[in-house]
Amino acid sequence: MVSAVSELARLTRAAHLAADGTAAGARAALDALPWLVSAIRDDHDAxxxxxxxxxxxxxENTGTAVIPRALFEEVHARAGVAADWPIGNAGVLHCYGYLLSxxxxxxxxxxxxxxxxxLARACRLPPDAFHPWREAPTLLTRATAAASALLASPAAGTTQAVDGRETRLALGATRGPxxxxxxxxxxxxxAPLLITMFPVADASIALTDFRAAPRLHWNAA
Known part of the structure; x- marks a missing residue:
């Protein structure tokens, strides 16, 4: 049985390797996590x-890079996805890059x-549903399924046009967590593509704030 405490410790050590901002550090960080390398390869192949x-x-909140440029480039290269710093693939960044931030x-x-x-509980899933070190399916697969289901059948949500581009917000409740x-x-x-998924403390506030600011949100580009 996989120990979440042990895996989290390994993940933290890998994040510190990447934090030096070098290409060597980025490679070492990913290579220290075989399950992450395997997941990225599997998602690329599929x-x-x-x-x-x-x-x-x-x-957008801090104005700083979430991950170093070297790690950004390394994780996109392994995913086989074209990227031009600081703009990359939301799945690569939000599911995998964020793990090492x-x-x-x-x-x-x-x-x-x-x-x-x-987040898992808000999606009515087991508490470890999004643990990235779990065996297949990959974290990206699980996140894609959960986010897509929420967008397909939200308890509350709305759409906005931003520079002619359709944006969609979906929430799993009308108020509260x-x-x-x-x-x-x-x-x-x-058609809209997935950007992100995360928990909020109050769905009604998130919906009100979104409607009040017709722009790209949550680091979308």
């Missing part, structure tokens, strides 16, 4: 990153949505 849109590695944000570390149980999923069309006339 073309799963295509379901996700574009995201910036510069956090040590950058503080007003909401804690980016990886906490996958490590802790809040909820899962949030967000998708953005890559260009006018295209």
């Amino acid at each position: 073309d799963r990153f295509a379901a996700w849109g574009r995201s910036t590695a510069i956090d 040590l950058e503080p944000t007003p909401y804690g570390l980016k990886r906490e949505r996958w490590i802790e149980s809040t 909820s899962a949030l999923a967000y998708a953005v069309a890559p260009h006018a006339g295209a």
Whole structure:
């Protein structure tokens, strides 16, 4: 049985390897986590990153990079996805890059949505449903399924046009704690692609704030 405590410790050590900002550190960080390398390879082979849109590695709350550029480039290279710093694939960044982020944000570390149980419970899933070190299916597969289900049948949500691009917000509840999923069309006339998924403390506030600010949210690009 996999120990979450042990795996989290390994993940933290790998994040510190990547934090030096070098290409060697980025490679060492990924190689220290065989399950992560395997998941990225599996998702690449199955073309799963295509379901996700574009995201910036510069956090909109802090104005700083969520992960070092060298790690950004290494993880995209292993995923076989073209990227031009700081704009990359949202699935690569939000599911895998965030795991190795040590950058503080007003909401804690980016990886906490996958490590802790809040999001899983909000999706009515077992508390370890998004633990990234679990055996197949990959974290990206599990996140894609949960976010897609929420966008298909939200308890509350709305759409907005931003520069002609359709954006969709979906929430798992009308008020109180909820899962949030967000998708953005890559260009006018295209179907929205997944950008992110995370828990919120109050769905009604998240919906009100979203409607009040018709722009790209949550590091979408």
